[in-house]
Amino acid sequence: MKGSIKKNPQTGKWDIVVDIGKDPFTGKRKQKKKRGFNTKQEAGKALTKILNEINEGTLFEPANMTVNQFMDIWFNERRLSVERTTYQNNKAFFKIYISPQIGSLKMFKVTPLILQQFVNELVEKTNLASSTIHKIFDVLKVSFSRAVKLKIIKENPVVLVDLPKVKKAEMKVWDINQVNFFLENVVNVKRPSKYITAYLLAILTGMRQGEILGLRWKDIDFQTKQIFVTQTLSHDGKELRNWTKTKAGKRAIHIPDVLNNHLTVERKRFLENKLMYGNEFEDNDLVICTKMGKPVQSTNLLRAFKNDVKKVGLPIIRFHDLRHTHATMLIQQNINPKVIQERLGHSRIGITLDIYSHVLPSMQQEVAMKLDEMLGTNTIL
CATH class of the missing domain: 1.10.443.10 (Intergrase catalytic core)
Structure with a gap:
């Protein structure tokens, strides 16, 4: 991996640029940039730290893809691992509820706050049962968990969301x-x-x-x-x-x-x-x-x-x-x-x-x- 240190003529401070490989989604070259270091020495330390993280495999750089783009990839995987009806139900929940709300957002920009607002809107503006809302977020939870494993996002924001309590249906039986x-x-x-x-x-x-x-x-x-x-x-x-x-x-x-x-x-x-x-x-x-x-x-x-x-x-x-x-x-x-x-x-x-x-x-x-x-x-x- 290559990196460079340059002085910014406009700010008078030092900037670093590191080539961190190709984006697995777009295939284009990715660079990590950091600006505003007061001295060349500070910039050098930061560059060394990033290069070490790259060599050790601990550097995390979120992929620049939207929720819709990632879910296309995930559904292709999902189709091969679950029953046909489960796959169809998952996809229906995504198309009807998830995509219109957060589909255009970058994956790394989906925060617990955004998802909590999404939950609140489902509760307040729809007649969906709590169990259905849980199923919608089960799709998000599993898919975002996969995104973490693929290093597309660092953490799964879905696990921090509070969902409405599901009322257990009263069982009715005959004597x-x-x-x-x-x-x-x-x-x-x-x-x-x-x-x-x-x-x-x-x-x-x-x-x-x-x-x-x-x-x-x-x-x-x-x-x-x-x-x-x-x-x-x-x-x-x-x-x-x-x-x-x-x-x-x-x-x-x-x-x-x-x-x-x-x-x-x-x-x-x-x-x-x-x-x-x-x-x-x-x-x-x-x-x-x-x-x-x-x-x-x-x-x-x-x-x-x-x-x-x-x-x-x-x-x-x-x-x-x-x-x-x-x-x-x-x-x-x-x-x-x-x-x-x-x-x-x-x-x-x-x-x-x-x-x-x-x-x-x-x-x-x-x-x-x-x-x-x-x-x-x-x-x-």
């Missing part, structure tokens, strides 16, 4: 009487819901929506009465993935006779339908599919469930809450939490206990009664 009432009025009627199989899978296995919509007939062992969760359907219904949300998500679930018998009947109907439509049938081997064998869009399932719940007059809950209902029923039957964790496909038992801690206080009285039974009321008196 066993409501579950039975729903099934009686949706199954045992002249025209049962076409999504009854999906409802039963959610209630009796606790499977996730994507797991249910991605379930294949070959994943069911009718002899051992087990379902093997190995495939999911993406949220947009465009991709069948032969992987699950987590490693623990790939699991075997034992099913009750009522579900095994129902699936046996549905399997026969599936084969009859396949035979009827012949070459027009799109055989994905899906348990939940359209009459032509195509995957069911999640929006159609959710809409149908909401309408069916309204028809029978039960409290409205989300389809995902059937999974919570399943877990809650098992906890109330004193099933070991470890078994519930494995059944739901949680990676850690702590996740299971945290999500369903609301059920545990109601069981405290039962524990006290059990202790009385074991010890006897007059044991200590």
